[in-house]
Amino acid sequence: MEVESYGRVVVMITGCTKGGIGHALARAFAAEGCLVVATSRNVRSMADLENDLRFFLQELDVRSEESVQHALSNVLERFGRIDVLVNNAGVPCIGPVAEVPLSSFQKTFDTNLYGPIRLIQAVVPHMASRKKGKIVNVGSVTALAPGPWSGAYTASKAALHSLSDSLRLELQPFGIDVTTVVPGAIISNIGNSSLASHDEMPEWKLYRHFRSAIRDRATLSQGPNATPGEVFAKKTVEAILKKSPPPWFTYGQFSTIMSIMYHLPLFIRDFILKKAMKC
Numbered sequence: 110m111e112v113e114s115y116g117r118v119v120v121m122i123t124g125c126t127k128g129g130i131g132h133a134l135a136r137a138f139a140a141e142g143c144l145v146v147a148t149s150r151n152v153r154s155m156a157d158l159e160n161d162l163r164f165f166l167q168e169l170d171v172r173s174e175e176s177v178q179h180a181l182s183n184v185l186e187r188f189g190r191i192d193v194l195v196n197n198a199g200v201p202c203i204g205p206v207a208e209v210p211l212s213s214f215q216k217t218f219d220t221n222l223y224g225p226i227r228l229i230q231a232v233v234p235h236m237a238s239r240k241k242g243k244i245v246n247v248g249s250v251t252a253l254a255p256g257p258w259s260g261a262y263t264a265s266k267a268a269l270h271s272l273s274d275s276l277r278l279e280l281q282p283f284g285i286d287v288t289t290v291v292p293g294a295i296i297s298n299i300g301n302s303s304l305a306s307h308d309e310m311p312e313w314k315l316y317r318h319f320r321s322a323i324r325d326r327a328t329l330s331q332g333p334n335a336t337p338g339e340v341f342a343k344k345t346v347e348a349i350l351k352k353s354p355p356p357w358f359t360y361g362q363f364s365t366i367m368s369i370m371y372h373l374p375l376f377i378r379d380f381i382l383k384k385a386m387k388c
């Protein structure tokens with residue numbers, strides 16, 4: 110049964126596990142009066158949102174076409190539309206490109222790039238039929254100046270940035286805005302999940318002498334000056350809910366420095382990254 114959502118913005122977000130950016134975004138959109146479809150692989154990971162009428166919780170694994178279709182049909186049945194889609198779910202992948210197993214590359218791209226594509230292809234026809242909608246793809250500042258030890262993750266985010274640029278132009282005729290949201294270093298669960306996936310990697314061979322530098326990369330974004338998720342989410346939601354949202358929105362620790370790094374000549378950028386990442 111469709112519920113009354115008149116005048117309220119319906120926002121669907123992937124990867125809303127408590128403690129992460131998606132969860133903070135869900136709360137920030139709800140604080141602005143939106144109806145939020147908070148999704149994650151396991152609804153128990155968002156249990157604190159359960160009895161709040163501003164949230165509609167759905168299980169959604171972005172790697173499964175079936176799961177995407179199932180969640181989408183539940184949302185359309187309930188609200189009749191999606192005004193804003195936020196492709197937030199993502200996984201890290203730490204290790205040197207020459208030794209990270211191909212299966213880890215595939216899992217990273219399946220989640221960080223094909224995941225958003227699955228959602229976009231499912232949601233765009235509905236938005237296009239109303240000539241209205243917003244798509245938000247969460248990228249990463251690391252793709253602005255790719256360093257060592259996170260090539261798979263960084264390449265997946267660079268591909269997502271590029272995809273957003275094409276999509277923005279392609280969706281303009283249908284009245285759909287596309288924004289690339291580019292977080293700096295934001296406090297979340299990503300450090301723990303990075304370490305967990307790193308610790309499942311095979312022993313490095315060529316790179317055994319870089320073992321500790323590689324492991325340190327897993328938690329680089331979770332230092333003492335990382336930006337709190339709530340602060341990042343509030344700024345991001347403000348930008349997305351504007352009548353004309355920006356095509357690119359970056360915020361958080363390192364976002365300015367990485368934007369500068371993007372414009373530096375490669376030999377200077379490489380020099381800085383070599384020092385910073387001990388390679």
Ligand SMILES: NC(=O)c1ccc[n+]([C@@H]2O[C@H](COP(=O)([O-])OP(=O)(O)OC[C@H]3O[C@@H](n4cnc5c(N)ncnc54)[C@H](OP(=O)(O)O)[C@@H]3O)[C@@H](O)[C@H]2O)c1
Nearest residue numbers: 124125126129130170171198199249294295297298299330
């Ligand atoms: N935190 C940062 O400093 C930072 C910087 C740049 C970009 N980002 C990006 O911001 C986004 C959010 O990350 P975060 O920092 O909040 O990390 P996080 O706390 O680890 O959250 C990641 C979320 O993605 C979910 N996820 C992973 N695989 C999924 C799948 N197959 N289907 C559905 N959901 C899946 C996770 O679910 P589970 O809990 O089930 O694993 C979790 O809810 C990611 O795209 C990340 O790359 C983060």
